[in-house]
Amino acid sequence: MRHVLSVLVENEPGVLSRVAGLFSGRGFNIESLNVAPTLEEGVSLMTITTSGEEQIIEQIVKQLRKLVTVIKVVDFIDVSAVEREMVMVKVQADDARRAEVLRIADIFRCKVVDVSLNDLTLEATGDHGKIQAILSLLTRFGIKEIARTGTVAMRRSMQPENA
Amino acid sequence: MELNGARILLECLKREGVDILFGYPGGAVIDIYDELPRHEVRHILVRHEQAAVHAADGFARASGKVGVCLVTSGPGATNTVTGIATAYADSIPMVVLTGQVPTPLIGNDAFQEVDIVGITRPCTKHNYLVKDVRDLARVLRQAFYLARSGRPGPVLVDLPKDVMQAKTEFVWPEDVKLRSYNPTYRPNLNQLRRAVEALIEAKRPLFFAGGGVVMSDASEELGWLARTLSIPVTSTLMGLGAFPGDDPLWLGMIGMHGTYAGNKAVNNADCIVAVGARFDDRVTGRLSAFASGARIIHIDIDPTSIRKNVQVDIPVVGDCRKALAGIREIATTRLAEKDWATAHEPWLAQVSAWRTEQPLTYVKNGSIKPQQVVETIFSITRGDAIVTTEVGQNQMWTAQFFTFRKPRTLLTSGGLGTMGYGFPAAIGAQFAFPDKLVIDMAGDGSIQMNIQELATAVCNKLPIKIVILNNGYLGMVRQWQELFYQRNYCSTCMEAQPDFVKLAEAYGAEGYRITEAGELESTLRAAFASPHTAVIDVRVEREENVYPMVPAGAALDEMLLV
Ligand SMILES: Cc1ncc(C[n+]2csc(CCOP(=O)(O)OP(=O)(O)O)c2C)c(N)n1
Ligand SMILES: [Mg+2]
Numbered sequence: 001m002r003h004v005l006s007v008l009v010e011n012e013p014g015v016l017s018r019v020a021g022l023f024s025g026r027g028f029n030i031e032s033l034n035v036a037p038t039l040e041e042g043v044s045l046m047t048i049t050t051s052g053e054e055q056i057i058e059q060i061v062k063q064l065r066k067l068v069t070v071i072k073v074v075d076f077i078d079v080s081a082v083e084r085e086m087v088m089v090k091v092q093a094d095d096a097r098r099a100e101v102l103r104i105a106d107i108f109r110c111k112v113v114d115v116s117l118n119d120l121t122l123e124a125t126g127d128h129g130k131i132q133a134i135l136s137l138l139t140r141f142g143i144k145e146i147a148r149t150g151t152v153a154m155r156r157s158m159q160p161e162n163a
Numbered sequence: 164m165e166l167n168g169a170r171i172l173l174e175c176l177k178r179e180g181v182d183i184l185f186g187y188p189g190g191a192v193i194d195i196y197d198e199l200p201r202h203e204v205r206h207i208l209v210r211h212e213q214a215a216v217h218a219a220d221g222f223a224r225a226s227g228k229v230g231v232c233l234v235t236s237g238p239g240a241t242n243t244v245t246g247i248a249t250a251y252a253d254s255i256p257m258v259v260l261t262g263q264v265p266t267p268l269i270g271n272d273a274f275q276e277v278d279i280v281g282i283t284r285p286c287t288k289h290n291y292l293v294k295d296v297r298d299l300a301r302v303l304r305q306a307f308y309l310a311r312s313g314r315p316g317p318v319l320v321d322l323p324k325d326v327m328q329a330k331t332e333f334v335w336p337e338d339v340k341l342r343s344y345n346p347t348y349r350p351n352l353n354q355l356r357r358a359v360e361a362l363i364e365a366k367r368p369l370f371f372a373g374g375g376v377v378m379s380d381a382s383e384e385l386g387w388l389a390r391t392l393s394i395p396v397t398s399t400l401m402g403l404g405a406f407p408g409d410d411p412l413w414l415g416m417i418g419m420h421g422t423y424a425g426n427k428a429v430n431n432a433d434c435i436v437a438v439g440a441r442f443d444d445r446v447t448g449r450l451s452a453f454a455s456g457a458r459i460i461h462i463d464i465d466p467t468s469i470r471k472n473v474q475v476d477i478p479v480v481g482d483c484r485k486a487l488a489g490i491r492e493i494a495t496t497r498l499a500e501k502d503w504a505t506a507h508e509p510w511l512a513q514v515s516a517w518r519t520e521q522p523l524t525y526v527k528n529g530s531i532k533p534q535q536v537v538e539t540i541f542s543i544t545r546g547d548a549i550v551t552t553e554v555g556q557n558q559m560w561t562a563q564f565f566t567f568r569k570p571r572t573l574l575t576s577g578g579l580g581t582m583g584y585g586f587p588a589a590i591g592a593q594f595a596f597p598d599k600l601v602i603d604m605a606g607d608g609s610i611q612m613n614i615q616e617l618a619t620a621v622c623n624k625l626p627i628k629i630v631i632l633n634n635g636y637l638g639m640v641r642q643w644q645e646l647f648y649q650r651n652y653c654s655t656c657m658e659a660q661p662d663f664v665k666l667a668e669a670y671g672a673e674g675y676r677i678t679e680a681g682e683l684e685s686t687l688r689a690a691f692a693s694p695h696t697a698v699i700d701v702r703v704e705r706e707e708n709v710y711p712m713v714p715a716g717a718a719l720d721e722m723l724l725v
Binding site for chain 2: 009010013014017018021025055058059062063065066068069070071
């Protein structure tokens with residue numbers, strides 16, 4: 001099961017390696033990891049996507065909480081959340097295929113951020129599933145290069161009852 | 164007034180109540196050593212940095228205080244790693260101070276530079292590199308607080324040379340503010356009520372004590388509950404001494420070399436209260452068979468310990484003593500709901516039948532049996548000693564055949580199993596209790612891993628007794644080779660052993676050798692009566708094995724017996 005964890009940390013030197021070391025040292029897997037400062041000085045937000053059985057995820061969350069520099073951990077499986085990731089993908093698009101690529105870009109509301117004679121670079125934003133879908137549709141044109149962020153997530157303001 | 168970093172460090176140590184440091188100097192820490200003589204704190208010069216850490220660890224285990232050690236950068240720092248990992252595995256409160264190259268040189272592969280903060284990240288509770296002298300007092304305050312609070316552990320503080328020289332106004336932070344660290348001491352009342360409920364329903368309950376009982380000084384509460392509710396008690400290696408080993412309710416340690424009664428009890432109990440134990444694989448045997456018929460109540464201050472290895476029915480996060488006290492309080496109001504003694508009578512009869520059926524035993528044959536050495540030492544001392552161990556058979560025989568009656572009287576490397584731990588730990592313990600008899604139960608292999616500390620012991624006139632159960636083998640490994648590797652004794656026979664008696668004498672200690680069972684008691688008595696550091700080389704039966712033994716991967720009640 002895929003889990004998105006939001007981890008609020010003290011922005012101290014070494015904090016990233018503490019978190020990364022915890023995952024590698026204990027054999028937990030990281031699918032993606034995103035770190036950036038928050039509005040509060042000295043505090044950063046890490047968004048980690050991982051997967052595993054319930055007991056493993058429970059250990060991951062507890063182990064993260066145990067790190068002295070970790071302030072708060074939220075598992076987004078427990079709350080309703082908005083999730084996004086962003087990808088830039090350079091696709092082969094010669095004259096014959098350009099229209100088709102652009103049509104797909106349009107359907108998924110991608111932006112064209114760079115063009116050349118033979119390729120198009122698209123920027124797409126969406127949840128994990130949407131990004132996967134875009135990539136699989138573009139594969140047949142030939143993807144030359146991709147750069148992809150990890151997931152970021154935010155709790156929705158309105159939570160369903162009993163959540 | 165402005166003070167330099169070295170002075171601030173020593174002022175902080177004083178305010179933390181540190182009166183002894185174990186250490187070894189070097190270029191990066193000369194400023195600290197330069198300052199040392201002007202302060203009351205004692206510095207004990209060891210002969211290897213690993214020993215400084217084990218000594219601080221032994222001091223901490225024996226006294227319950229935070230152990231402190233001080234070493235230089237580079238190799239001094241890397242030499243501490245085994246000691247730190249040992250303390251981490253057993254949750255020992257400790258502060259390790261390492262020198263570091265000056266901050267402008269960090270990252271340049273400077274002489275004697277290592278990234279010790281990086282190296283020790285996975286084996287410390289937390290660690291710090293102090294880059295600015297103005298952070299020093301705060302960091303040290305936090306380091307001590309972290310080391311001793313919650314689930315204790317080693318904390319390392321890396322001190323660059325220029326930070327020790329730089330000056331600033333010294334302000335002692337009165338309290339520690341760490342918004343990201345709030346250990347749960349007070350257990351959830353509801354969970355405690357459920358625990359009592361489970362105990363009332365139980366027919367075959369069992370207490371299972373770990374090192375957490377020792378560490379949180381919960382022995383009294385445990386004893387009260389066991390006796391009042393008529394519940395037998397087992398423990399891990401780390402829990403030995405938490406419950407008196409001569410109490411009729413005591414079943415012995417469980418695990419790979421646990422007692423028959425203890426291991427049987429675990430797998431036949433219907434309710435187990437695990438207190439401050441973390442279900443190490445050496446303790447549980449094959450997990451799927453472990454306590455399969457029992458509801459498990461698990462009390463631990465560290466939430467990660469709970470449901471890490473074993474599924475738990477009633478988790479209780481909190482300090483062991485507070486949790487047991489809470490259970491006691493609730494149980495007191497509900498004592499009348501069950502006739503505890505009568506209800507548990509068949510169970511107690513069963514466990515004591517197991518105990519008499521298969522007691523811990525060994526075959527006497529006229530040669531010196533290692534188990535007999537341990538028993539003799541117990542009877543000579545009447546158990547009034549602090550006993551440290553090395554690792555291997557010597558450790559297991561000590562755990563089995565010495566009756567530990569009080570917490571903090573057995574100091575042993577449980578989690579990491581570090582050969583070479585026992586002697587330096589004994590040095591630390593002797594400093595904590597100068598008037599107590601401190602004995603290191605050693606193996607001929609392990610003792611050679613920190614034998615150089617004889618110089619430290621002699622120099623400080625420590626009357627430590629090192630009893631070498633000398634079998635001429637790396638005995639525990641040889642035992643595995645005998646039982647599971649067709650006696651292929653590859654690299655376990657200790658050829659070219661030193662003459663331990665002469666070696667002791669060369670260091671200025673006393674050396675004794677015992678080769679006949681008849682001399683055992685009289686020679687041990689003589690050595691124990693001596694005011695000097697003494698090494699007693701006891702030539703024991705060479706191929707004696709530790710039994711019972713649960714082979715790796717077997718269930719706890721699938722024991723090989725004597
Ligand atoms: C530092 C270290 N290296 C290796 C081991 C593996 N090991 C465990 S027990 C043992 C044998 C110890 O021999 P000895 O000290 O003579 O004790 P005995 O088992 O013979 O009583 C060894 C090598 C260890 N525990 N620690
Ligand atoms: Mg040996």
